[in-house]
Amino acid sequence: MGNDQSVGIVCQFDRSYPLYFTDEVLSGVIHLPKKFNRIYIELVGEIGFVTNETVTNNTGETKTVNTNKFEQFFRQTVPYAECQQTHNGQVDIPFKAVLPAHLPPSLNYPKVYPNVQYHLQVVYDESASTTNKFQSFYFIVLPQVNLLSKPNLLVPSEFSNNNRKNVSLKCKMNKLGYLPGDIIEATLDIHNPEMIKIHKVTIKLTEINEINSAERKHEVLTYIVPEINETKDENMSAQLSMQIPQDGYDHRSSTTDNSLAVKYLAPSYHFEGGINQLIRITNKFTLKIDVGCSGLFTDFELSIPVTIGTESDNN
Structure with missing residues (x-):
């Protein structure tokens, strides 16, 4: 399409933290340093x-290199109002x-792979003889997942393993089914007839991003x-009360620069679609209970699928 180059274009979204739910209106103002020949x-x-790709150099030697690639699944033209030129020439x-x-x-x-990203893209020509250039501004999208539409997730359930x-x-x-900030309540019962030592029980809530094969x-x-x-008790019981973080976690990697923290908890969701090829995106959560026991090959786990939504009422 063109070159991603900065010429002083600024995008001011209508909220300080650019997180939007589907079906919401995304709006704001694009500030241009001058009037361009064409813009959309x-x-x-x-x-x-x-x-992973294998490349061959001039001497015939081959090596494997990692290549970052991108594939679009959504594109939508944004209508905009008539340009307003300010007193200092800015548009x-x-x-x-x-x-x-x-x-x-x-x-x-x-910068963390694999990823699903959205951006508002300003494409422009500085003159009739130049090629298209563009500048991108990232924002966050979360689908609306109403737990009331899945009543089977809102009733008690029991799971077991040995x-x-x-x-x-x-x-x-x-x-x-839970919302960010909800408390997971559960009861654990362990029966230990041979009275072997139970070292500890660890519970982890894990988000799993599946993006095509990655x-x-x-x-x-x-x-x-x-x-x-x-x-070594023969029978053990525990009442659990664990709060899901309201703000999720920081989606930056540990090597990312000191940019604005990107904290949210994406809901459970499955998507299939695309523009040039079929893309599959699944976000899911598992509550895994690890039981550490004495002896060889005695540790075991219990995995429970849970769903994270964004709302639990009709509003």
């Missing part, structure tokens, strides 16, 4: 991923667009059950 604005959604362009209902959530920071030493674990969940995991919360620690 579009919204772009794309995935970013890393591929202001108000814009407004409704985000479609079935977009997948933003996942990970642009190891080769007949240590059995039962977990009774109060429900399987995958990335994030630990949302970790909890060590205090009632079950270095014990």
Whole structure:
């Protein structure tokens, strides 16, 4: 399309933290340093991923290199109002667009792969003889997931597993659908007939991003059950109460520069679509209970699928 070059274009979204839900209106003002020959604005959604490619140099030697690649799954032209020229020659362009209902959530920071990213793209020609140039401004999109549409997630459920030493674990969940900030309440019951030592029980809520064939995991919360620690009791029980972080976690990597923290918890969602090829995006959560026991091959786990939504009422 052209070159991504900065000429002093500024995008001012209508909110200080550019996070939008699907079906919401995304609006703001584009500030141009001058009037251009031609300009248009579009919204772009794309995935970013890393591929391994084999390259050959002039001497015939080959090596494998990592290449960052991108594939668009969404593009929408943004209508805008008449340009308003200021007294100092700057041009202001108000814009407004409704985000479609079935977009997948933003996942990970642009420099963290794989990722799902959205940006508002300003494409312009400085003169009739120059090629298109563009400048991009990132924003965050989250789909609306109403837990009331999935009533099976809002009733108690029970899960169980055991190891080769007949240590059995039962977990009774109060429900399987939650919002950020909700408290996960559950009851753990362990039956230990051979009275082997149980070292500890660790619970982790993990977000799993699946973007085509690539995958990335994030630990949302970790909890060590205090009632079950270095014990040989035959029967053990614990009442769990774990709060899901309201603001999620920082989607930047540890090597990212000191830019604005990108904190949110994307909801559970599955998307299939694309422009030039089929793209599959799944965001899901697992509550995993790890039981550490004495002896060889006696540790075991219980994985429970949970759903994170964005609302639980009709508003």
